[in-house]
Amino acid sequence: MESLINLVSEHREMLYFVILSVFVGIEVIGGVPTVLHTPLMSGANAIHGVVIVGAIYVMLNIDPSNVFALVLGFLAVLLGTLNVVGGFVVTDRMLEMFKKK
């Protein structure tokens, strides 16, 4: 119990960060009209492509003699880019059509 309490208190910065972000995430979505669910889903989809930042970081720290790791890293960056670029572009395409004509 005591160690749990200490653990929580040690990571309190992180905890506040997580809690506040969760609130922001929830609040930001609340009350979105049904019309926008699909583009919103696809926009959020593009945003989690931020995982590519991790993939790039792995690549930059990689041991260049490890070919297998290089291949995996290349793949990770490629897939991440697909998620990011595809996600944002497709969202933009959808939203472009939502204009009042």
Next chain:
Amino acid sequence: MESLINLVSEHREMLYFVILSVFVGIEVIGGVPTVLHTPLMSGANAIHGVVIVGAIYVMLNIDPSNVFALVLGFLAVLLGTLNVVGGFVVTDRMLEMFKKK
């Protein structure tokens, strides 16, 4: 310029904290019906009474031979309590009347 950048980066935890809290504060109020403006204002009023925590902290660290400081501290805790208790009670009184009858 460089020192500014370093300052920002050093306090980044704090910055994220502030930015996220501001977003939460704004989001939480958005779309409140006019009917609730008064109780909401008074509820928020009670919450900033949390400044009493600082006043108590000052008191606990006080030099007990400094009578002037003791008086100021006593006053600070008193005023803080007024803000907190009065704020929450008056808000509750208002909201009690909002029930559908």
Next chain:
Amino acid sequence: MKSSLLEICYLFGSVTFIVGLKMMGNPKSARRGNLYAAFGMVIAIFGTIFLFEKKDHAGNVDTAFVVPAMVYYLIFGAIALGTVIGWLTAKRVQMTKMPELVSMFNGMGGACAALIGLMEYQHNLDSTGALAAIIAGMVIGTVSFSGSVIAYLKLNGTMNKPIRLPQYNIINTIFMISLVAFGTWMVMMKPDNMAILYALFFAAIVYGILFTIPIGGADMPVVISLLNSFTGLAAAFGGFLYDNKIMLTGGILVGSAGTLLTLVMCKAMNRPLSNVIFGAFGATGATGDREMSGNIKDINVSDTAVLMNYSKKVVIVPGYGLAVAQAQHVIHELEMILEERGVIVKYAIHPVAGRMPGHMNVLLAESNVSYDKLVEMEDINPEFTSTDVVLVVGANDVVNPAAHNDPASPIYGMPILDVENAAHIIVNKRSMNAGYAGIENELFFNPKTNMLFGDAKTVLTKLVAELKAL
């Protein structure tokens, strides 16, 4: 261990503040939200007292340190006294005095922040960051304090004319800049001289007064909401000083929520914030440039009673005059009698009717009017065409058609209640005097309109008696 537990108390408290504020945004959950936040606050306060650990400058716990019993007595004494006074005041105050009370409690919070600054200044002369937080918190808290006192006096009626120095806008701006410069200088120079700190303190008091004094009494709700967010900011600076997370979350939340609420109120009044603070609205007696023409028709109480008795649907438009006359109970009586006679009665609630957002709702809720009879502007406006009688009680600006018709009018563009669409309009007020915006009202000259002069409470009491006799 103790301080870890304290951190958890603070985390819990912060979450209750967020969740509580969120819940306060919905009529169904608002009351529980307030209680949650209050509960979190109690946890945070008692945690602070009972989980206290003295720390030296390096952050190590000084286990030898014992807080003198006398200090505990003082703390508990202050809390007990504050609780009793706060509780009784809050329970006893009349519902119409809410704005005063809120501004009062807000001032207390600001003063608390200011006192913390006064006490901490000399202990933190070695750190620029801490000093900046102390000075900022003290100045903002003080401005909020003295501003709230003025707001209180104005709402109270003690100080009922806006007092304006010539060129007050320029004077205030210069004063503000000097105050900021003074504070910055102190943070830079760190003078170890309490007299200088007190000088800053008094300057802040004066600024708070100068800031609030030129603003008309009726704009006070907006000002209070603004000062509210100032106090929040002051609390947040306290949080920076002690790296105290709950003061930070609580302060920032209220600071940002209060700022937004202020803007939302201004929007509901259709005026920019700058106009509230710097404008001379309502005081110069700005009038639209149209001449009013036409006749005014009186009506007496018994005719009104007959007219209402044989209506199908009556809409009551309450305004500031209803609050002043304390006529909320008798209007509810009127409503019940009419309902008994089979008349449909609704209240049309304009967002800025009265002198405080939601003023009418609070007032009518106090006198037990059912919440679902209070219809908001957007929802009631289409209903006026099917309304037989509109009874305007002490309202003026919120039914002034100049908002639609007269681009020169100071209220032009404000959404109003379209009472002109009803078959009959009866307006109760004491005279032909203008309302808050200081402008004439064409509605009173409308052929459909009948004026029922007199104090709202007196007139309505008579009306109820007449109706009972019918």
Next chain:
Amino acid sequence: MKSSLLEICYLFGSVTFIVGLKMMGNPKSARRGNLYAAFGMVIAIFGTIFLFEKKDHAGNVDTAFVVPAMVYYLIFGAIALGTVIGWLTAKRVQMTKMPELVSMFNGMGGACAALIGLMEYQHNLDSTGALAAIIAGMVIGTVSFSGSVIAYLKLNGTMNKPIRLPQYNIINTIFMISLVAFGTWMVMMKPDNMAILYALFFAAIVYGILFTIPIGGADMPVVISLLNSFTGLAAAFGGFLYDNKIMLTGGILVGSAGTLLTLVMCKAMNRPLSNVIFGAFGATGATGDREMSGNIKDINVSDTAVLMNYSKKVVIVPGYGLAVAQAQHVIHELEMILEERGVIVKYAIHPVAGRMPGHMNVLLAESNVSYDKLVEMEDINPEFTSTDVVLVVGANDVVNPAAHNDPASPIYGMPILDVENAAHIIVNKRSMNAGYAGIENELFFNPKTNMLFGDAKTVLTKLVAELKAL
């Protein structure tokens, strides 16, 4: 200095994500919001590459370290290739294939998170915290990946029957618990053996498949939204691992927003999430227990054309069949011809019409239907009483009165479009087959209803031709 700048890039990016997501919640600002978030992402990506500093375990910068040129080539190569493929796919895909595309891109993100886990495992065997983040991120990312692939295949029609092992609920639950236990064990024991890690990886792939496979194709949007928030969570775990703030904010934002969106969708369909995941909805062919009775009346295209031509107001109810038949362009043509003839035409958009939230809006917007002609359910429902002709095109469940009348029906309680209040109802579909919920529709037996059988595109094209000839 470099890493300080990088932190500022991340801070900036995080703010664009929040602001962007917020703006995406409003039709007016949605497009700009998406671009802001994309811009923040670009800044974050290039910041990561150009402001990189190698750090040793203690966090000190290793100034001697130079990233080999080959690594840069690979990174830029991957980004360039990904950009080209992603861009072209996104630009070329048909609007009706949106759900597939979103699930595809979501799977890519999950796979990216999984690969990071595979690469980082052996470098972090000394830290329980890091290992926990790696394992959690990898498992969640992998589940999201394989689940998305299945969702893609289902939406695509390649795998069009829900495949159910007997007792799949129990099997899946046991599998999930084992997976969690396996992961926890690895975090505890830290086995320095890649084979074990791969075993976990493959187990996660299998679980993702098992999780998604029993769910009906039409529930895929909900599943994708859920997997979306899984990938967000996986990205957040990456953020924990590297103490990388933008991965944290981005991941948590999408994780929580995605979860809420999932629940909002379920609510719009009037089904709890558990029912979507565990339920056998639509597959057991659940029908209400009422027998349908009455006659069915046919109508032909020319009679329909005449009826519409002489109407004052026509409301079109589009449904899934419209999307399948790709009839969005011809329906817009129909609308324009009718408007030319002075008929008021509106579209009634049910929130869950089609197979994806907002499906109809996207579809009709594609064919240039003006946004203000698309009326949401709550707003159009009161209008049906004043409507001459309702034309239901390929919709079924969203107009099924069983939702109001039949407590035994699986869709009982779902809000529907009250087309029965209109003077004439014309339903276009190919047969008397049921829709997604697998139930019969009493509306088709309503005396006011005429069935216009045939493929939506074919029938509407003929209808347009007839109208032109009139």
